[in-house]
Amino acid sequence: xxxxxxxxxxxxxxxxxxxxxxxxxxxxxxxxxxxxxxxxxxxxxxxxxxxxxxxxxxxxxxxxxxxxxxxxxxxxxxxxxxxxxxxxxxxxxxxxxxxxxxxxxxxxxxxxxxxxxxxxxxxxxxxxxxxxxxxxxxxxxxxxxxxxxxxxxxxxxxxxxxxxxxxxxxxxxxxxxxxxxxxxxxxxxxxxxxxxxxxxxxxxxxxxxxxxxxxxxxxxxxxxxxxxxxxxxxxxxxxxxxxxxxxxxxxxxxxxxxxxxxxxxxxxxxxxxxxxxxxxxxxxxxxxxxxxxxxxxxxxxxxxxxxxxxxxxxxxxxxxxxxxxxxxxxxxxxxxxxxxxxxxxxxxxxxxxxxxxxxxxxxxxxxxxxxxxxxxxxxxxxxxxxxxxxxxxxxxxxxxxxxxxxxxxxxxxxxxxxxxxxxxxxxxxxxxxxxxxxxxxxxxxxxxxxxxxxxxxxxxxxxxxxxxxxxxxxxxxxxxxxxxxxxxxxxxxxxxxxxxxxxxxxxxxxxxxxxxxxxxxxxxxxxxxxxxxxxxxxxxxxxxxxxxxxxxxxxxxxxxxxxxxxxxxxxxxxxxxxxxxxxxxxxxxxxxxxxxxxxxxxxxxxxxxxxxxxxxxxxxxxxxxxxxxxxxxxxxxxxxxxxxxxxxxxxxxxxxxxxxxxxxxxxxxxxxxxxxxxxxxxxxxxxxxxxxxxxxxxxxxxxxxxxxxxxxxxxxxxxxxxxxxxxxxxxxxxxxxxxxxxxxxxxxxxxxxxxxxxxxxxxxxxxxxxxxxxxxxxxxxxxxxxxxxxxxxxxxxxxxxxxxxxxxxxxxxxxxxxxxxxxxxxxxxxxxxxxxxxxxxxxxxxxxxxxxxxxxxxxxxxxxxxxx
Numbered sequence: 001x002x003x004x005x006x007x008x009x010x011x012x013x014x015x016x017x018x019x020x021x022x023x024x025x026x027x028x029x030x031x032x033x034x035x036x037x038x039x040x041x042x043x044x045x046x047x048x049x050x051x052x053x054x055x056x057x058x059x060x061x062x063x064x065x066x067x068x069x070x071x072x073x074x075x076x077x078x079x080x081x082x083x084x085x086x087x088x089x090x091x092x093x094x095x096x097x098x099x100x101x102x103x104x105x106x107x108x109x110x111x112x113x114x115x116x117x118x119x120x121x122x123x124x125x126x127x128x129x130x131x132x133x134x135x136x137x138x139x140x141x142x143x144x145x146x147x148x149x150x151x152x153x154x155x156x157x158x159x160x161x162x163x164x165x166x167x168x169x170x171x172x173x174x175x176x177x178x179x180x181x182x183x184x185x186x187x188x189x190x191x192x193x194x195x196x197x198x199x200x201x202x203x204x205x206x207x208x209x210x211x212x213x214x215x216x217x218x219x220x221x222x223x224x225x226x227x228x229x230x231x232x233x234x235x236x237x238x239x240x241x242x243x244x245x246x247x248x249x250x251x252x253x254x255x256x257x258x259x260x261x262x263x264x265x266x267x268x269x270x271x272x273x274x275x276x277x278x279x280x281x282x283x284x285x286x287x288x289x290x291x292x293x294x295x296x297x298x299x300x301x302x303x304x305x306x307x308x309x310x311x312x313x314x315x316x317x318x319x320x321x322x323x324x325x326x327x328x329x330x331x332x333x334x335x336x337x338x339x340x341x342x343x344x345x346x347x348x349x350x351x352x353x354x355x356x357x358x359x360x361x362x363x364x365x366x367x368x369x370x371x372x373x374x375x376x377x378x379x380x381x382x383x384x385x386x387x388x389x390x391x392x393x394x395x396x397x398x399x400x401x402x403x404x405x406x407x408x409x410x411x412x413x414x415x416x417x418x419x420x421x422x423x424x425x426x427x428x429x430x431x432x433x434x435x436x437x438x439x440x441x442x443x444x445x446x447x448x449x450x451x452x453x454x455x456x457x458x459x460x461x462x463x464x465x466x467x468x469x470x471x472x473x474x475x476x477x478x479x480x481x482x483x484x485x486x487x488x489x490x491x492x493x494x495x496x497x498x499x500x501x502x503x504x505x506x507x508x509x510x511x512x513x514x515x516x517x518x519x520x521x522x523x524x525x526x527x528x529x530x531x532x533x534x535x536x537x538x539x540x541x542x543x544x545x546x547x548x549x550x551x552x553x554x555x556x557x558x559x560x561x562x563x564x565x566x567x568x569x570x571x572x573x574x575x576x577x578x579x580x581x582x583x584x585x586x587x588x589x590x591x592x593x594x595x596x597x598x599x600x601x602x603x604x605x606x607x608x609x610x611x612x613x614x615x616x617x618x619x620x621x622x623x624x625x626x627x628x629x630x631x632x633x634x635x636x637x638x639x640x641x642x643x644x645x646x647x648x649x650x651x652x653x654x655x656x657x658x659x660x661x662x663x664x665x666x667x668x669x670x671x672x673x674x675x676x677x678x679x680x681x682x683x684x685x686x687x688x689x690x691x692x693x694x695x696x697x698x699x700x701x702x703x704x705x706x707x708x709x710x711x712x713x714x715x716x717x718x719x720x721x722x723x724x725x726x727x728x729x730x731x732x733x734x735x736x737x738x739x740x741x742x743x744x745x746x747x748x749x750x751x752x753x754x755x756x757x758x759x760x761x762x763x764x765x766x767x768x769x770x771x772x773x774x775x776x777x778x779x780x781x782x783x784x785x786x787x788x789x790x791x792x793x794x795x796x797x798x799x800x801x802x803x804x805x806x807x808x809x810x811x812x813x814x815x816x817x818x819x820x821x822x823x824x825x826x827x828x829x830x831x832x833x834x835x836x837x838x839x840x841x842x843x844x845x846x847x848x849x850x851x852x853x854x855x856x857x858x859x860x861x862x863x864x865x866x867x868x
Contacts, residue, residue, distance in 0.1 A: 004090040012093045013041040029056045034063035046074035046099035050085050080106035087791040160224040163241050171215035180205055180375055182236050188227035195220040206381040212410045276523040280498040284518030285484040288493030290471025294509045295449035331395045340396040343436035344377050354462035373429045397437040404430035428457035445469055450511045456483025466492055471513040473520045475502040546830035551581030554832035562832045563817040564825055574613040576822040584620040586819025587797040590627055599637050606669035614677035621678045624670050628652045628684040652685025657694050667702040675712040680720040687729040692740045731779045734786035744787050748798030752776050770853035771800040784814035805860045807831040812844025
């Protein structure tokens with residue numbers, strides 16, 4: 001009983017009915033005592049009775065006869081093993097399972113012991129995980145240098161600082177946009193100079209000029225400031241760099257793939273020839289299979305013309321011979337500048353709308369792309385030259401497009417491929433303004449099918465409706481373009497870099513697109529088309545039924561419920577998770593509270609955020625991960641010494657134990673909310689049982705402090721506490737850790753990275769980091785076996801949980817909770833409904849013995865075809 005209570009907490013009524021109802025309770029069983037015990041444990045959900053052999057069974061049956069008819073129907077006598085059954089039943093009851101399900105779990109109580117004692121392959125691999133750091137961070141020393149001479153009345157001149165850029169993608173659009181926004185908050189003139197390439201200095205308040213520096217990984221950047229707030233501006237830049245610019249990393253672009261050829265001609269509208277069945281090969285940027293007719297974007301006349309602005313048409317009547325051609329001069333500067341400003345304002349409204357649509361899709365990081373676009377619309381490096389040309393009598397359209405073309409040419413001269421690719425953002429926003437000036441409505445998809453474009457632009461992608469656009473193929477562009485990032489976030493299968501031939505495909509030509517392989521088949525044969533349609537129908541993320549049933553429980557074919565929760569990093573994410581039907585929040589990244597704050601958030605501030613999220617989930621559980629920052633994700637207001645390898649440094653729980661004042665404040669805030677809502681606590685970056693013991697002591701200290709202050713807190717044992725399986729010691733020591741915690745949650749992203757000792761953002765080795773590799777799966781298996789043996793549950797909150805191919809493998813390994821991004825909830829739930837635990841366990845056993853990730857994926861595909 002004590003063991004079961006420790007597992008279930010005070011929320012589950014557990015009553016001992018052993019012994020005779022006599023002094024000292026001698027050995028035996030007493031039917032009357034069983035009746036009283038049933039009454040003590042009674043609830044409308046019913047009571048489960050576990051028995052030993054012999055007289056225990058007879059007394060329980062007699063007690064059942066003594067109960068009233070109404071209660072008798074809600075009491076089950078269960079032949080499950082007494083100890084293991086009690087523990088399993090307590091857990092099931094704690095999770096709110098119905099009586100029959102509690103009994104079923106009790107009957108399966110021996111499973112953990114059987115699995116533990118059954119012979120199996122040795123588990124010798126190690127793993128580790130750390131949260132992905134910001135894309136940029138300042139790692140070199142801040143070196144003082146003399147700043148520029150001040151202008152008359154300019155005020156003070158601050159010393160310069162040197163920053164070392166270590167992020168693989170360099171100072172690209174989003175971090176550059178944050179830099180521009182930061183320096184814009186101060187009364188100071190800030191310049192940047194790329195000391196490595198010798199480019200600059202350029203004004204730091206111009207996104208386009210910052211981009212011309214071509215700052216790459218390893219470059220040294222000199223930042224100088226002058227003016228009344230020069231020192232404050234420099235410090236803000238230093239803090240921004242130290243905080244990693246808050247930018248997630250991205251993969252590097254690679255060379256274009258070759259275009260396949262065929263000999264069977266198919267006439268095209270462009271005069272080129274493409275053979276039926278020919279396969280164009282490029283980059284897969286968004287997984288999935290799409291089949292449908294080719295659809296080219298169609299434009300229509302509308303929008304901002306001179307006639308749309310009051311008084312402009314009349315003022316231009318005397319210039320009817322002039323056009324918006326590059327050679328047209330003599331336009332009224334006042335009228336043309338007003339047109340350009342109106343076009344820019346209209347474009348800004350479009351961009352804001354695009355940003356809102358992307359946010360609504362749950363892609364908060366990707367939505368920041370549009371912040372950079374808004375900065376470009378205010379960039380004096382573009383507006384200044386355009387205004388000068390307008391003042392010279394050139395048309396608004398001519399002036400704007402000339403200014404954009406000049407800046408784009410400067411960007412194309414950059415040596416870094418990723419930086420050069422950012423020119424597409426400039427040209428995209430430039431084209432949007434030009435379209436308003438020409439009076440054109442944005443190009444749109446008029447009929448369902450696969451969209452064919454020259455390049456993916458963020459503006460176009462943000463306007464795609466997944467109900468109409470089944471897939472996207474682009475002739476040019478790379479996998480790291482912002483358009484590619486957005487289409488992936490929206491879940492639309494896509495491939496880029498397919499070659500110019502793609503543009504010559506006539507409207508309506510049947511296409512077969514594979515967003516994983518990066519291919520497009522032109523006019524596929526009936527067999528190819530049928531096979532693709534069948535695969536697409538089995539693709540959960542393309543299943544309308546999955547979306548309709550997103551709020552329903554995910555139950556396997558043979559009746560096992562798998563919790564499908566959502567990862568969240570903000571209140572907005574939690575709202576999306578609740579709206580889409582997630583079973584809870586399986587990973588609440590609390591870093592967002594700290595990273596967005598200018599000073600350390602107080603206990604009250606943290607409590608307010610956690611409470612709002614818990615209320616949003618309306619009774620569904622929320623797993624709160626304690627602060628996971630440190631040298632790799634530093635807080636500007638938390639002074640920390642530099643570390644040579646921050647990924648392996650003092651972060652996560654290590655930092656919390658080193659700074660118990662920080663962790664205690666967070667624990668107190670969590671306990672306050674957990675008194676009213678089903679919060680669970682989870683510690684990141686755990687390596688040893690000693691760390692867990694120290695963390696538990698802090699939890700009890702926080703509980704004791706609040707209790708002494710008269711604050712309501714959950715009783716000891718009623719709030720589940722778990723750890724993330726992220727480092728080798730945690731995976732290999734899972735059996736020991738399981739004795740001290742209530743659950744495990746596996747972070748597969750970094751678990752994979754550390755298992756293979758690769759940087760998953762480094763293109764030359766990133767292909768090794770496949771979480772479906774048996775080495776990673778064996779580590780998950782090791783942790784799952786330990787959890788099951790101890791009566792604990794195990795979940796997965798890494799990207800692997802959202803991979804439909806991985807879902808049956810994870811279920812087979814014993815995982816019972818999958819936490820994914822909100823847009824993936826429906827797809828993962830559908831994948832669960834198509835699985836059965838028995839077959840999944842057999843599949844998992846097979847793949848653990850395979851030699852590679854490719855072999856695992858092939859076996860999963862064969863298993864899917866066998867099971868239909």
